[in-house]
Amino acid sequence: MNAAEPDQLFEDEASLQLHDDGSLRHLLTLKGLDHSMLVELLDEATAYLTPESDLPARSDALAGRTVANLFFEPSTRTRASFDLAGKRLGADVLNLDVNTSSRKKGESILDTIYTLEAMRCDIMVVRDASAGVPAYIAKHVKDHVSILNAGESDVSHPTQGLLDLLTMRRHKGGFENLNVAIVGDIRHSRVARSAAWGLRTLGVGSLRLISPPALAPETDEMRFAHIVDNLEEGLADADVVMALRIQRERISDLDGIPGIDEYFANYGVSHERMKLAKPDAIVMHPGPMNRGIEIEGALADSAQSVITEQVANGVAVRMAVLERVARSLDKR
Numbered sequence: 080m081n082a083a084e085p086d087q088l089f090e091d092e093a094s095l096q097l098h099d100d101g102s103l104r105h106l107l108t109l110k111g112l113d114h115s116m117l118v119e120l121l122d123e124a125t126a127y128l129t130p131e132s133d134l135p136a137r138s139d140a141l142a143g144r145t146v147a148n149l150f151f152e153p154s155t156r157t158r159a160s161f162d163l164a165g166k167r168l169g170a171d172v173l174n175l176d177v178n179t180s181s182r183k184k185g186e187s188i189l190d191t192i193y194t195l196e197a198m199r200c201d202i203m204v205v206r207d208a209s210a211g212v213p214a215y216i217a218k219h220v221k222d223h224v225s226i227l228n229a230g231e232s233d234v235s236h237p238t239q240g241l242l243d244l245l246t247m248r249r250h251k252g253g254f255e256n257l258n259v260a261i262v263g264d265i266r267h268s269r270v271a272r273s274a275a276w277g278l279r280t281l282g283v284g285s286l287r288l289i290s291p292p293a294l295a296p297e298t299d300e301m302r303f304a305h306i307v308d309n310l311e312e313g314l315a316d317a318d319v320v321m322a323l324r325i326q327r328e329r330i331s332d333l334d335g336i337p338g339i340d341e342y343f344a345n346y347g348v349s350h351e352r353m354k355l356a357k358p359d360a361i362v363m364h365p366g367p368m369n370r371g372i373e374i375e376g377a378l379a380d381s382a383q384s385v386i387t388e389q390v391a392n393g394v395a396v397r398m399a400v401l402e403r404v405a406r407s408l409d410k411r
């Protein structure tokens with residue numbers, strides 16, 4: 080799916096992920112989650128954050144539950160943090176090695192899911208390069224199974240969106256007066272889409288999406304954001320600057336995409352460029368980073384950067400999401 084996909088699919092996903100009583104059954108997209116649900120999830124994640132000098136937070140909220148991580152696309156941060164989040168909540172965690180699984184012998188994705196369902200996996204964490212896969216699985220699983228989207232094509236990455244929102248909130252307090260600038264390959268970015276929908280629901284002051292024209296979102300998408308192709312204009316007075324990598328694995332035609340040197344010269348986020356943003360602006364990046372392309376390496380390692388905090392917040396957010404869907408499963 081690309082940015083021009085009709086809203087209807089999102090509406091279906093948005094309703095599929097909630098029980099009739101409004102509780103969270105699956106997490107497929109941030110679109111459709113209301114303000115109070117987002118705030119509660121951020122509050123619940125915050126409760127799982129501990130100082131670096133302390134041991135990580137633990138609970139037995141998922142004792143007896145089984146979480147299966149099914150990553151049909153590469154991942155470091157999301158997969159590792161779901162693994163740790165499940166273990167720190169007392170769950171059994173299964174990390175299926177997709178490369179040595181029977182998917183390689185032609186087994187369908189649903190047959191893989193039904194197999195794991197029969198082994199009493201309660202929560203399945205799914206990353207896939209094709210659009211619609213998490214919702215497709217969610218439509219087919221039994222009532223006692225929950226599906227969490229861990230990154231879906233260029234469409235959605237809801238736990239990344241939540242951890243980005245949490246990081247902004249912890250540094251800036253709230254969203255109403257916040258100027259957020261997201262720089263890079265917006266068109267192919269599930270991270271930008273999830274952040275944008277969450278920010279919209281939380282009433283962000285302003286959202287600027289900055290990219291070369293070939294990497295801008297479709298005109299009808301994200302109408303609430305300002306689409307900008309000039310980096311200097313987009314960074315002016317920003318409170319939060321998030322750099323994104325070019326998602327080359329999702330680009331079939333590289334026509335119009337600048338080369339590395341040209342890209343860094345025009346869209347690379349650097350110390351020099353950050354002088355245009357507010358003096359206390361934070362620098363974010365979802366990772367994986369390509370230093371020297373979308374972000375200057377020294378800036379990524381500087382005091383202005385909150386990139387490793389994003390990673391830490393990711394574990395807390397995934398604990399909060401796992402606990403919430405498990406609570407919802409407990410009631411069924």
Ligand code: CP
Pocket residue numbers: 153154155156157158230239365366367
């Ligand atoms: N940000 C993110 O999704 O990183 P991974 O691909 O390493 O999970």
